[in-house]
Amino acid sequence: TDLWFRLSQEDTTKPFLTSVQPLADRHVQVRFSEPLDSITFQNASFTIVDTLKLKPVAIMLGSLSRVTPTMVDLITEGSLDSGVVYRVGVKRIFDRVGNPMDSSHAAMDFVGVGIRDTMRAVPSVQGVSDSARGIAIEQVFEIGFSKPVLHQPLSNSITLRDSTKSVVPSSLRWLNASDVQLAPVAPLKSKAWYQIRVVLDSVRDYFGNRWKDSIWSVRFQSIDLRTTGTVDGVVVDEAKERGRGMIYVTVTSVDVSPPREKILHLIKAGAFSVDRLPEGRYTFSGFRDADSSGNFSFGQPFPFVPSERFAVSSDTVKVRARWGVEGVVLKFK
Numbered sequence: 001t002d003l004w005f006r007l008s009q010e011d012t013t014k015p016f017l018t019s020v021q022p023l024a025d026r027h028v029q030v031r032f033s034e035p036l037d038s039i040t041f042q043n044a045s046f047t048i049v050d051t052l053k054l055k056p057v058a059i060m061l062g063s064l065s066r067v068t069p070t071m072v073d074l075i076t077e078g079s080l081d082s083g084v085v086y087r088v089g090v091k092r093i094f095d096r097v098g099n100p101m102d103s104s105h106a107a108m109d110f111v112g113v114g115i116r117d118t119m120r121a122v123p124s125v126q127g128v129s130d131s132a133r134g135i136a137i138e139q140v141f142e143i144g145f146s147k148p149v150l151h152q153p154l155s156n157s158i159t160l161r162d163s164t165k166s167v168v169p170s171s172l173r174w175l176n177a178s179d180v181q182l183a184p185v186a187p188l189k190s191k192a193w194y195q196i197r198v199v200l201d202s203v204r205d206y207f208g209n210r211w212k213d214s215i216w217s218v219r220f221q222s223i224d225l226r227t228t229g230t231v232d233g234v235v236v237d238e239a240k241e242r243g244r245g246m247i248y249v250t251v252t253s254v255d256v257s258p259p260r261e262k263i264l265h266l267i268k269a270g271a272f273s274v275d276r277l278p279e280g281r282y283t284f285s286g287f288r289d290a291d292s293s294g295n296f297s298f299g300q301p302f303p304f305v306p307s308e309r310f311a312v313s314s315d316t317v318k319v320r321a322r323w324g325v326e327g328v329v330l331k332f333k
Contacts, residue, residue: 002333004310004312004333005307006296006298006307006310008298010298010300010301011034011095011096011097011099012099013033013034013095013099014095014099014100014101014102015032015033015034015036015093015094015095015099015101015102016032016033016101016102016104016105016106017030017031017032017033017088017090017105017106017107017108018031018032018033018070019031019108020088020108020109020110021110022080022110022111022112022113023117024113024115024116024117024207025079025080025082025112025113025114025115025116025117026075026076026077026078026079026080026117026206026207027073027074027075027076027117027147027207028048028073028074028075028076028080028088028110029071029072029073029074030046030071030072030073030074030088030090031070031071031072032070032071032072032093033070034070034095034096035069035070035095035096036064036069036070036072036093036094036095036096037094037095037096037098038064038066038069038176040092040094041064041093043092044062044090044091044092044093045090045091045092046059046062046072046074046088046089046090047059047088047089048074048076048080048086048087048088048089049086049087049089050084050085050086051085051086051087051109052084052085057076057077057078057080057086058076058077058078059074059075059076059077060075060076060077060206061073061074061075061148061177061206062074062075063075063148063176063177063178064176065176065178066142066144066175066176066179067144073147073148073177073178074088075148075206079114080112080113080114081112081114082112082113082114083111083112083114084111084112085109085110085111085112086109086110086111086112087107087108087109087110088107088108088109088110089106089107090106090107091106093106116207117205117207117209118207118209119146119147119209120203120205120209120210120211121145121146121147121148121149121178121203121204121205121209122145122146123143123144123145123146123198123203123216124143124144124145124146125141125142125143125144125196125218126141126142126143126144127142128141128196128218128220129218130218130219130220131219131220131221132218132220132221133220133221133223134221134222134223134224134278135188135194135220135221135222135223136222136223136276137187137188137189137190137222137223137225137276138187138188138276139184139188139222140181140182140183140184141160141181141182141183141196142175142179142180142181142182143158143179143180143181143182143196143198144178144179144180145178145179145203146178147178147205148177148178148205148206149177149178149203149204149205149206150204150205150206151174151180153202153203153204154172154180154198154202154203155172157198157199157202157203158172158180158182158196158197158198158199159196159197160182160184160194160195160196160197161194161195161196161197162189162192162193162194162195163192163193163194165195168184168185168188168194169184169185169186170182170183170184170185171183171185182196188222189222190222190223190224190225190226191221191222191223191224191225191226192221192222193219193220193221193222194219194220194221194222195217195218195219195220196217196218196220197215197216197217198215198216198217199215200212200213200214200215200216201213201214223276223278225276226321226322227278227279227321228275228276228277228278228279228319228321228322229277229279229319229320229321229322229323229324229325230273230274230275230276230277230319230323230324230325231251231273231274231277231282231284231317231319231324231325231326231328232271232272232273232274232324232325232326232327232328233271233272233273233274233284233326233327233328233329233330234269234270234271234272234328234329234330235247235249235266235269235270235271235272235286235311235330235331235332236269236329236330236331236332237269237288237331237332238331238332238333239309239332239333244288244290245288245289245290245291245292245308246265246266246267246288246289246292247265247266247267247268247269247286247287247288247289248263248264248265248266248286248287248289248296249263249264249265249266249272249284249285249286249330250262250263250264250284250285250286251263251264251274251277251282251283251284252282252283252284252285253278253280253281253282254280254281254282254283254316255280255281256280260278260280262274262277269332277319278319279319279320279321280318280319281316281317281318281319282316282317282319283312283313283316283317284312284313284317284328284330285310285311285312285313285330286310286311286330286332287308287309287310287311288308288309288310288332289308290308290309291308296308296310309332310332311330311331311332311333312330313328313329313330314329
């Protein structure tokens with residue numbers, strides 16, 4: 001009795017190529033059997049060879065999609081000839097658990113197309129629609145483009161502005177060839193309107209397509225902190241000799257779809273506090289990151305490796321506006 005465990009499906013299958021589709025004369029889309037590891041992707045190797053002349057084609061860019069991590073966009077320096085058969089080869093690809101590429105399915109042929117890409121890249125903000133309300137004041141925004149774009153022209157053309165149209169100090173960090181992270185330097189003001197702006201004539205793809213002089217924008221309102229509450233709790237670890245690793249405490253809403261989530265990092269067991277939680281019901285869970293991976297490790301049956309230790313709150317916690325809730329206990333047995 002009183003045995004806590006989590007189920008997992010162990011991934012022992014190597015990723016492999018499933019399809020290659022030429023979208024234009026310089027744009028090829030490669031798909032894999034499962035999501036790829038974004039961290040090791042920077043070491044990946046892609047080749048395109050003319051199967052008749054055995055002549056290699058120079059690749060300018062290889063970008064792993066964040067929205068669809070089974071898909072890679074390849075952009076070549078020169079145009080591929082229509083009707084010519086080419087072969088894509090892949091090396092040094094890994095899935096998210098470290099399985100290497102299946103070498104017997106690491107190449108695939110395709111026929112080139114002579115169609116020039118004339119579509120312009122379209123921006124969007126993940127999870128934020130125009131005129132959205134209740135956006136967290138610590139929100140980090142991810143702006144995605146519909147295709148890979150040149151980064152340099154956009155370095156000063158993506159801004160966050162307040163209701164007076166003043167620029168809010170923020171930092172930009174490119175995540176891949178088409179997605180950029182916009183992070184405000186300080187928390188946003190409570191119940192205030194903001195606007196993310198992109199100067200469209202700075203949005204240029206690798207094929208020379210660009211917009212005319214205009215502005216693309218998304219407006220949103222930050223959350224009213226008067227509608228939020230606070231939860232105070234404590235993490236207890238009964239097994240001191242096994243109590244190693246940073247503690248990750250996750251707060252998850254159960255009455256909103258998609259669920260809201262906050263993650264706290266604790267160096268050791270003890271008291272914790274979560275503020276600025278919108279009204280609703282929440283569950284609390286946590287694990288000790290013994291292998292310092294930043295994620296919960298389920299362990300494996302053979303050779304046997306135990307999972308990391310975890311804890312789950314016994315019940316949901318109801319958060320009310322401008323109220324504090326106490327007494328949440330996460331106990332590592």
